[in-house]
Amino acid sequence: MTIKAAETAPTRTALRRVVAGPPGLPYLGNLPQFGKDPLAFFEQLRSRGDLVHWRFGRTTCLFVADPECIGELLSEVEHTFDQPDLGVAFRTLLGNGVVVAKGNDWRRKRSLVQPSVRPKQVRSYAATMAQCAVDLADRWSDGQRIDVKREMSALTQRIAVRTIFGVDTAGDAEAIGRAMEVAQHEIGVEFSGLGALLPDWVPTPGRARIKKATAVIDAEVGRVVARHRAGETGRPDLLSRLLAAQDESGARLSDREIRDETVTLYIGGHETTSSTLVWAWHLLARNPRVREAFGEELDRVLGDREPGYDDYARLSYTQAVVKETLRLYPTIWLLTGVAKPGATLGGRTIPPGTRIWTSQWATHRDARWFRDPLEFRPERWARDAEEIPEYAWFPFGGGPRACLGTRFALVEAVLVLAVLGRRFDLAVDPGDLTPVPGLTLQAAGEVLASVRGRR
Numbered sequence: 001m002t003i004k005a006a007e008t009a010p011t012r013t014a015l016r017r018v019v020a021g022p023p024g025l026p027y028l029g030n031l032p033q034f035g036k037d038p039l040a041f042f043e044q045l046r047s048r049g050d051l052v053h054w055r056f057g058r059t060t061c062l063f064v065a066d067p068e069c070i071g072e073l074l075s076e077v078e079h080t081f082d083q084p085d086l087g088v089a090f091r092t093l094l095g096n097g098v099v100v101a102k103g104n105d106w107r108r109k110r111s112l113v114q115p116s117v118r119p120k121q122v123r124s125y126a127a128t129m130a131q132c133a134v135d136l137a138d139r140w141s142d143g144q145r146i147d148v149k150r151e152m153s154a155l156t157q158r159i160a161v162r163t164i165f166g167v168d169t170a171g172d173a174e175a176i177g178r179a180m181e182v183a184q185h186e187i188g189v190e191f192s193g194l195g196a197l198l199p200d201w202v203p204t205p206g207r208a209r210i211k212k213a214t215a216v217i218d219a220e221v222g223r224v225v226a227r228h229r230a231g232e233t234g235r236p237d238l239l240s241r242l243l244a245a246q247d248e249s250g251a252r253l254s255d256r257e258i259r260d261e262t263v264t265l266y267i268g269g270h271e272t273t274s275s276t277l278v279w280a281w282h283l284l285a286r287n288p289r290v291r292e293a294f295g296e297e298l299d300r301v302l303g304d305r306e307p308g309y310d311d312y313a314r315l316s317y318t319q320a321v322v323k324e325t326l327r328l329y330p331t332i333w334l335l336t337g338v339a340k341p342g343a344t345l346g347g348r349t350i351p352p353g354t355r356i357w358t359s360q361w362a363t364h365r366d367a368r369w370f371r372d373p374l375e376f377r378p379e380r381w382a383r384d385a386e387e388i389p390e391y392a393w394f395p396f397g398g399g400p401r402a403c404l405g406t407r408f409a410l411v412e413a414v415l416v417l418a419v420l421g422r423r424f425d426l427a428v429d430p431g432d433l434t435p436v437p438g439l440t441l442q443a444a445g446e447v448l449a450s451v452r453g454r455r
Contacts, residue, residue, distance in 0.1 A: 016069060016346025018062070021045055021054035029055025038437050039333065042359035046366060051346055061355040062345070067369065067391040069346045070358050073337060074391065074399035080343040083401075084336050084355060088200040089190040089210050093183045093217075093439075094267075095260035098404065106401075108247050113261055114404055116241040122407050125163045125238075126309035129412045132159045133419035134306055140424060142453035148426060149447040152277040152416075153177065153270075159412060160270035164262055165224045166237030176266065179216035184271065186210040188438025221259050238265055268405035271440050272331040273412050278433075278443050279329035280321060280417060283376045285428035285449070290378060294321055295454065298422045307418040312411050315418055320378035322413045326395040328376060330360035331440045335397060360395055361441070425452040 022044065024030040034041045034056065042063065045052045050066035064070055073081055083102050085091075094100055098109040115121070136155050140146070157177045186206045198204070228239055239262055246252055253261065284291045297317040301307075307315070336357045339350040350356070365373045369392035370380065380386045396403040403409075420426075427450040434444040 016051050016066065016348060017049060018051040018053065018348065019049040021048060021052045021063065024055045027058065029057050029059070031055075031057055039359075039361050039435060042334070042357075042362040043365070046359075046362040051348070056355060059355050060351075060353070061357055062350065064345060064356060064358045065363055065366065066346065067363065067389040070363065070394065071391040071398065072345055073356055073358060074335070074394070074397060074401070076343070077337060077399055077401050080340050081337040081356065082340055084338045086336075087187075087190060089183075089187045089207060090439075092207075092210050092214050093187065094264055095256065097257075097260035097264040099264050109253075109257065109261065110404070112245040112247055112253055113242065113265075115245065116238050117265075117404050117408050119407055121238075121241070122411055123309045125408065126312075126411055126415060128162050129159050129415045130306055130308060130419055132162065133416045137420055137423050140420075140451050142451060144451040146426075146449055146451060147446045148281050148428060148449050149274075149278050149443060152281075153274045155416065156270045156274040156277070156412070159273075160266050162237070164238040164265050164269060165221075166228070166239060176217055176220050177270070179213040179220075180266070180271065182213040183210050183217070184439040184442075186213070188436070217263060218259060221262055222255070225255060225258055225262075238262070265405060267439070268403060269408060269412070273409050273416075275329070275331045275440050275442050276322065276325055276409070276413050277416060278447055280325040280413070281426045281449065282428050282433055282443070282447065283325055283328070284321070284421075285426060287376050290321065290376060291425065293317055293378075294417075294421060295425075298418055302418065302422055306422075307415050309411065309415075311418065312414055315414055316382075317378060318414050318417055318421075319410070320381040321417065322410060323381050323393070324376055324378045327364045327370070327393055328374075329435060329441055330364060330395040332395060332397070332403075333361045333437050333441045334359045335394075361437075363392060363394070366392070423454055425454060426450075427452055 022030060022033060025032065030041070033044075045054065045063040046065040050064065050069060052063040052065070054061045054063060064073060077083070083100060083106075086100065091100070096105070098106060098113050101109050132155060136151065154177075157174075161176070186209050189206055190204075190210075224239065225243070228243055239258070242253060242258055242261055244252075284294060294317060297315060301311060301314045312319070334357060336355060339352055339354040339356060341352045343350040343352070343354075345356070363369070367373050369389055371386060380388070391398060396406040396409075429448045429450075433447060436442050436444045
């Protein structure tokens with residue numbers, strides 16, 4: 001692949017040097033290295049330069065590590081960069097929801113979904129978020145042993161089921177949650193393995209498992225949608241708002257589109273927040289100074305009451321704990337696009353069809369943008385504490401396709417930490433947690449802790 005300096009309009013960045021990545025194998029390219037440890041592979045690419053050639057099978061790829069170039073990539077999606085095909089496993093779960101839709105279809109769906117997650121609507125969900133966390137705190141006791149991963153997953157499942165689907169039964173949360181866990185694992189396995197190179201029609205055990213899991217999800221979503229259409233729920237949930245949404249022509253989302261968008265919102269409201277909370281408790285347990293500052297803010301702002309939506313803005317240090325957790329352990333750990341004719345990055349023309357990759361994991365841990373990048377330091381997010389370039393931190397993407405559920409996820413994480421952290425410390429067992437990159441970045445295995453009462 002030849003990438004040359006753009007010869008037309010001036011670019012927003014200085015001309016960036018393109019360097020070669022590690023040598024690959026015939027037909028497979030760098031897929032074995034990527035599949036063995038995607039996070040380490042992206043860090044290796046970042047160490048080579050800001051624009052790095054590599055190959056995903058036979059596909060020519062360019063890895064982007066510089067924040068200014070990342071901003072170009074994310075800002076120009078739908079113009080000079082396109083959404084790639086992420087594979088049959090990904091499509092089986094997410095269908096053609098707003099995350100993967102393109103062009104006019106994407107614009108229509110975004111306009112219909114966005115109103116349901118605006119700040120005004122998130123405010124209406126905040127009481128449910130806090131109450132679910134209170135219910136969990138009421139079940140905990142001093143000295144109790146818990147699996148933090150299991151507890152946070154069950155909590156965010158309940159929040160998601162209540163806020164998205166408007167139901168509140170254990171069966172709904174458990175059936176969808178178990179199926180989603182299987183689907184997420186299989187997506188990660190296929191995406192980083194040989195399955196990524198196989199045609200869609202080739203049957204594999206993993207593809208069979210994800211189809212079975214998706215069938216469970218479809219059945220549960222279909223059942224709840226039918227209840228809504230029959231008027232059996234009067235809650236102001238996300239699903240009700242999606243069912244009522246109309247585009248400019250007056251058309252509504254079809255049942256299939258409703259299914260795709262509710263699954264997408266469920267992943268954003270449950271999978272990503274659950275993972276963030278697990279990593280946050282792990283980091284707080286490893287950093288007593290930060291835990292003390294976190295507890296001091298909760299005592300000062302909340303006293304003896306539970307938090308509400310208006311407290312989100314007041315809990316600035318708790319927000320910083322969440323932001324710093326997302327820096328070190330971003331739940332969405334990579335983004336990818338495909339160059340269209342006329343695409344440029346870093347002042348260079350990118351050949352059409354080139355697959356562009358960028359990794360939050362690699363950029364968030366770059367010492368050029370973050371002092372002592374491996375340290376958990378929420379104070380770095382105080383105003384003017386550090387000069388952090390735009391798009392050096394991008395856990396929710398950016399540009400026109402930035403995650404619609406960003407506000408929902410941040411408010412949920414802050415309120416849950418505030419409710420639980422006001423009453424308890426979690427003494428997470430010593431030892432490192434291994435991050436597993438799948439559909440989202442999860443901690444491997446159990447995360448065991450002892451509950452310690454603060455009040």
